[in-house]
Amino acid sequence: MKGIIFTEFLELVEQEFGLEVLDKVLDLSDDEGIYTSVGSYDHKDLVKLIVNLSKTTDVPPDQLQEVFGETVFKNLLATLPSNATLKDCAHCFEFVRHVEEYIHVEVKKLYPDANPPKFEFISESETELVFDYKSARCMAHVCVGLLKGCAKHFNQTIDMTMSPLNEQGSEVRFTVTAT
Known part of the structure; x- marks a missing residue:
């Protein structure tokens, strides 16, 4: 999956939920949050971020998607x-x-x-x-x-x-x- 999807997701989380929530989601996901827009990454990492954002915010994963x-x-x-x-x-x-x-x-x-x-x-x-x-x-x-x-x-x-x-x-x- 292209990195631009990851960078946009991280920007959305920070904008909608704040930097503190983003940091917590990255920690829960064991993810440093370092992506380049043109890089390629495993889509399972994005799924893990979405699931942990859901756990942190109590917003269902489908709704977050x-x-x-x-x-x-x-x-x-x-x-x-x-x-x-x-x-x-x-x-x-x-x-x-x-x-x-x-x-x-x-x-x-x-x-x-x-x-x-x-x-x-x-x-x-x-x-x-x-x-x-x-x-x-x-x-x-x-x-x-x-x-x-x-x-x-x-x-x-x-x-x-x-x-x-x-x-x-x-x-x-x-x-x-x-x-």
Whole structure:
């Protein structure tokens, strides 16, 4: 997993919970918290940080992943070049498609060893998008946060359901409905 995910997570923890909580989470995780944005790290270290943040704050891990996903969306949007086709998206569904078709492709070009989640689109209408999230990292709740952040950005209201496609949680079907 790319270090930028770790650095953004640590920044979020410090911003939302304070430096004292961040230090406690790092201690509980036996983690020095030293990451570079371009480095590659084991995703299990991020999971350990999330679990220990949950223990420290009494906020469920899934909820923490969702908040993180919303933050990642805002940061992703802010870092897009002004000429990126993603900036021309008119609604949430269009942006989600571009994440798979543009961002994940570009990530793989920049970092050939990167393994971003995969979105396999099943169906799409003006009001409903169905896709499968596939990732060995089993962090579908980060995707929920990304979707929520995306909907807020486009001033849309969405409902979503998640249906696990396997026991591990590495494959999840999302049904997103614009209301």
